[in-house]
Amino acid sequence: MTTPQEELLPGTRRALMHRIAVAQTEGRAPSLVAAVVRGGETVWTGARTSVEGHAPDEDVQYRIGSITKTFTAVLVLRLRDEGVLGLSDPVEEYLPGTGAGGATIAELLAHSGGLAAETPGPWWERTPGSLRPELSDVLGERPLLHPAGRRFHYSNPGYALLGAVVEELRNASWEDVLRREVLEPLGLHRTSVRPKAPHAGGWAVHPWADVLLPEPLEDLGRMAPAGQLWSTAGDLARFAAFLIEGDEQVLSAASLREMRTPAAPVEAADVASGYAYCLGLELRHQDGRALVGHTGSLPGFLACLTASVADDVSAVVLANCTSGPAPFTVAADLVRIVAEAEPRIPAPWQPLREAEPTLLELVGQWYWGTNAFALRLSADGLFSLEPLSGTGRRSLFRPTGDGTWVGLEGYYAGEFLKPVRRPDGPLSHLDLGSFVFTRRPYDDRAPVPGGVDPEGWRGIG
Template structure:
């Protein structure tokens, strides 16, 4: 029998920021606007699902900008496009392993898989053919063939990470092909409206910032054009606000069944290239960038277009997100600023953990799986978690730990580290007692090299000596 009691609503209880935290955030924003020499800058913080701080610095049309002021967000657009593609996958219309050419008649990139395009491992060129697409009216590129120049395929598909703006133009065209409507309309209908993001648009809507270039050796400005980029729009067309991006951050963190579930969103933020090293520093998943800073894992995206830079970083562990928007061409201060906003709140006001509570029910057969297990002579502990999940943790130096999700067939699937996607099986004796664990053919026994037939190759009959 388990205990029953009320759990406090900690999200609401600790939603407001302390005055000292708010001042530290404002100071960081002001330093960022000065050091970056930005005509204007807006910063915002999302905590536990809602925006808890937003400030502007500098001026837009003579006024201090705010959470509702639009800025162009550049490549942050790619994360929105990725959500649309994952929706197609979840509906069974595509598989991420499908070559693009299975669904879209394209002059280039058709052999790359949809996952490779999302992760920038398609090998396609980084940029569209000249002239500079970000400053050129999109009417010059009405067809997919018009975005590719000489040598569109720069690397073999799947070999390495090579950022490709044309790759996301292809993904936008894929959405249009399967939905029968332009990608911007699909985005509005399937993502923006359900999430209440009515200030995220394809073109600027007042109040919005104008884009500027800042002279490198003088405090002087030059207007930047804001053109419709046509077929390249899915790579960086959107305009948004700090308030809307906080809504988007909350969605990316927790999911929304009207748009995309939390499991698919978690899949997006798994590094797609290289080994699944728990100590990775930077990575790129399915339409999202990832970074590890000061021990904190963040995911999101940065963006730039002529006259604008943007950044959104989310910390899943702390349920925090930082947003930074500015209207200047060259200024990567916003990426550091957005991550520092997260760090400032986390350091000043560490997240209050939810109260510990016992499991709602305990299956005796699962309970007897818990406790110490050994891979050879290396000790591990297995814990039972909510939802019949399991967590394997090394007890000494070395060893691979992982969390496992329960499946309907009585097995478990690895969620992180080396065992991501691998199957854990609990093997029992004829009498029904736990014999050993099998994790992708790795055998774990109750005693170090336990005698019997479970350990491949057998155990020396003389035993330990």
């Protein structure tokens, strides 16, 4: 339950309901259910159905397809955080003989390992997993189509490999590990490998007639880590809140930020569409907003979970049809409706509790060559370096404890900012990855690389 302050306004709720009603009608979906999360709480759910009086609620299971991959990625990041594996480790280190070459754990997570998109043989999503009992059956004789690390190529078998790595290192089934390490700690009691009542049936809708055909519901076997799960709008709403905030029982906020960071090479078409793949998550840009999450589909079902971290708004959309409504478009619209109608109210400004004179000495205007920058100290103890022109390289920096600061984002991520003093004590300049920032443009009192003309600044004449 949400408190009155968290509830959405009536106009916002009506706009959300209108959007999913249009999606269900125009997409000809037998049913569609959706949820919106704000501030870590579910603030709205809605549903539409073609069956009179039987609209699903947030507790009805749907198959979520490739959103399963995000759950598998969380398990892998947990192993990394425990020091059990490294993201740069080749998968062959844990699964020798697969033929996956030198593809690393990170490359499999980001679909840049060079593996084929699908398994050999019959369509794996509509056939039982018993047809592919071993990893060799999932990968086939030619598992690699591209050099590892060179390009983004979505690979369902890649996530079957990651699930097998989890099983090998935990000495338990992927299903058991997932339930013990993610589902139970997060309270996702209606998320499961096999359907549990109440659940929706999967349908194909004829493209040229308003008639239906039931889709088979197969157990995917080895391919389960790529798309097996069933879940509900309520459970996925809780999972969406976790993907933004983290939970120390499962995965830290820092590791989730890493999961949300693009990790695959981006091709020209992806740049044009504003799409990038991270570590088990998709990043898309829509209506000027960065949205991170995952879509999913299996015969009979469509799904999407997406979140705007900046707006602290997430949306879940589930439908039981093979094609029809575009789940990402609908979910992105739900986020936009809430973010625009009820913008996030920022937390009150808070000053620093203590201001060290040595830090205050660093803030203010600096120059890299003739480019002006501002260095600011915030209440969270971080420095921000921003170009005064509004365009150019910017980053946040956190203290390392030894008098230097390390970059957290952008061009300067991982680079060190070091205040440098003159032999007699006064502050001389800032060294940022060998770049010299001075208080004046090309300050002749600082060691500017290449030196400064002794005649100084002058006119043309």
